[in-house]
Amino acid sequence: LTVWRHLLQYHRRTVHALDEELRAARGLDLDEYDVLVQLAEAPPEGMRMGDLAAATLIARSSCTRLVDRLVRAGLVQRSSDRGDRRTVVVALTADGRAVLRRAALTHLDGVAARFADRLAPEDVAVLGRILARLDPAG
Amino acid sequence: LTVWRHLLQYHRRTVHALDEELRAARGLDLDEYDVLVQLAEAPPEGMRMGDLAAATLIARSSCTRLVDRLVRAGLVQRSSDRGDRRTVVVALTADGRAVLRRAALTHLDGVAARFADRLAPEDVAVLGRILARLDPAG
DNA sequence: GAAGATTGATCGATCAATCTTC
């Protein structure tokens, strides 16, 4: 179906543009941003490495390396769970929270410009219903 | 908006699944498939390298390397335009056509299962209209 | 000098193998 192809095209362009925007404005790529968002929504103690990878749909090994970069940048902290010392817990630092807040401004503007502002509220609602049908797990 | 995030999640899962399917069944990744599709829709003489990159939203240098692989696999041919010898023209080989035909079966089944079959025809139409509004460039 | 394409160098994503703790 052509609709499917349009969806892919739209997604590709939009995500690419948002990624560039975020890189240019804040030095973060979209996956890094996504990780920070997940951590911001987690309890303040943080999230286990594996859960973070699952939530962001990133492979575990990629997640390890992405977190390495964020640790080097001072945006997140690793610590180990006292209960089960196999697991590693990742949490935002104060810096990380601040960077995320600024990045969110940039990013949400971009999403508004390329998505939300172009649609009537009913369209968004309809799209939501369609997605619910497409991705029951989602 | 949560709708935006659901869209991203759905896209990510679906594209990932389709990519794996195609790799497993045919040894092609999704970008390679996309290139073959573009070439199949081009005139039989082929497409210029740069146009191919633009059509698939792949960077030029990535496109060069992707075509390298397809040439090595015998699925496409490079030739140079007699008019302007700077340009390189890429075209499907008979093998490429055959592989594409088989890959399309696999791929279209996957799209059907994850997209088309889950929606009523009206939903598809509505989604098409929404996309047209989102991405006037098409 | 610009347009078109390719190559060199770098960087991130991933699988398989490894290491640690359970």
Add this chain to the structure above:
DNA sequence: GAAGATTGATCGATCAATCTTC
């Protein structure tokens, strides 16, 4: 031995630099 995470090795994507033809 399995669960959790990390590291080694590979592979593809990309930018900048280069090469060729205009």
